[in-house]
Amino acid sequence: MSKTISILHDKGGVAKTTTSINLGTALWLMGKKVLMIDADKQCNLTMILDRTAISEHPDGTLYEWMRREQDTPPIYTRYEGLDFIPSCRQMAGLENELVNKKARERILSRLLDSVDVTGEKVRDEYDFIIIDCGPGCDTMVNTNALLASDGIIVPMFPESLSLHGVPTIRQAVKEINEELDGNVEIIGYLLTRYNSTKRLHKDIMHECQNIDIMGGPLLPIKIRECVRCAESVANEMSLFEYESTSTAADDYMRLAEYLCGVTKRNKKFTPEVWGKKANDAHEQLINERNEQ
Numbered sequence: 001m002s003k004t005i006s007i008l009h010d011k012g013g014v015a016k017t018t019t020s021i022n023l024g025t026a027l028w029l030m031g032k033k034v035l036m037i038d039a040d041k042q043c044n045l046t047m048i049l050d051r052t053a054i055s056e057h058p059d060g061t062l063y064e065w066m067r068r069e070q071d072t073p074p075i076y077t078r079y080e081g082l083d084f085i086p087s088c089r090q091m092a093g094l095e096n097e098l099v100n101k102k103a104r105e106r107i108l109s110r111l112l113d114s115v116d117v118t119g120e121k122v123r124d125e126y127d128f129i130i131i132d133c134g135p136g137c138d139t140m141v142n143t144n145a146l147l148a149s150d151g152i153i154v155p156m157f158p159e160s161l162s163l164h165g166v167p168t169i170r171q172a173v174k175e176i177n178e179e180l181d182g183n184v185e186i187i188g189y190l191l192t193r194y195n196s197t198k199r200l201h202k203d204i205m206h207e208c209q210n211i212d213i214m215g216g217p218l219l220p221i222k223i224r225e226c227v228r229c230a231e232s233v234a235n236e237m238s239l240f241e242y243e244s245t246s247t248a249a250d251d252y253m254r255l256a257e258y259l260c261g262v263t264k265r266n267k268k269f270t271p272e273v274w275g276k277k278a279n280d281a282h283e284q285l286i287n288e289r290n291e292q
């Protein structure tokens with residue numbers, strides 16, 4: 001069964017895009033069919049996956065899909081089994097353009113449930129759909145993302161400012177479920193850029209374990225602080241193509257395994273093995289782009 005997960009936080013710059021690209025790629029490396037959706041007007045995920053999709057977008061973007069509610073989803077393929085829907089700068093104006101639309105909070109949900117040429121719902125063609133949200137909980141695009149999702153993952157840096165956004169996130173989820181008849185759960189809070197030698201990080205981790213404050217669980221996996229996160233993105237790759245043996249790559253793989261219910265990693269599934277799969281696919285992609 002397909003699972004749709006929004007990566008959401010009220011705050012900007014807390015590793016939403018880093019989590020989207022690396023979790024999506026990790027799930028794909030595990031053999032899952034994955035669709036990543038860039039729902040942020042900053043287009044950061046699109047820039048990593050294929051920056052030409054922003055300016056050329058021959059098959060459209062999320063903006064046009066939601067605005068026109070066309071039949072054909074603007075799905076691009078990064079690697080076989082790892083697809084994405086790009087964002088574009090016009091996303092910034094989508095909010096105003098949707099004002100007169102009927103049930104405008106549910107456009108994305110309707111589109112993912114629509115049947116495409118294969119006779120299947122778009123949603124059902126994937127094991128996982130990962131939506132990279134822009135900052136904020138109350139934008140129309142993020143309300144659409146929440147209503148289209150089964151759950152959210154909330155990445156957080158271990159700083160007290162990240163905790164300030166928690167009541168807003170809880171309120172947004174409550175409103176979606178109680179007032180808009182949604183069915184979204186907080187899958188969990190994900191501590192990222194974590195450094196176990198820092199006292200503050202440990203203190204914040206303990207605070208995050210208080211479910212009364214958080215309204216959802218702290219995920220048992222923490223993403224360690226890792227300079228490769230920024231470097232890989234600068235090179236338009238996930239951690240898995242860039243440095244599959246990095247600590248954060250291992251953490252994101254453990255997160256993917258957690259979501260798939262895998263409790264013990266197969267001994268043959270090593271960073272070298274998944275790094276090879278990622279590198280081979282990336283090399284093929286670059287060759288294809290060079291030929292065009």
Ligand SMILES: Nc1ncnc2c1ncn2[C@@H]1O[C@H](COP(=O)(O)OP(=O)(O)OP(=O)(O)O)[C@@H](O)[C@H]1O
Pocket residue numbers: 011012013014015016017018019040042044133134135192193194223224225226227229230231233248
């Ligand atoms: N585990 C990590 N270790 C070190 N740096 C990290 C880690 N995760 C993310 N970062 C860095 O934090 C910064 C913000 O990350 P990212 O762009 O993913 O945040 P975001 O929440 O998507 O931001 P925005 O709200 O602008 O979309 C980036 O420079 C990224 O490289």
Ligand SMILES: [Mg+2]
Pocket residue numbers: 016017018040044133134
């Ligand atoms: Mg982002």
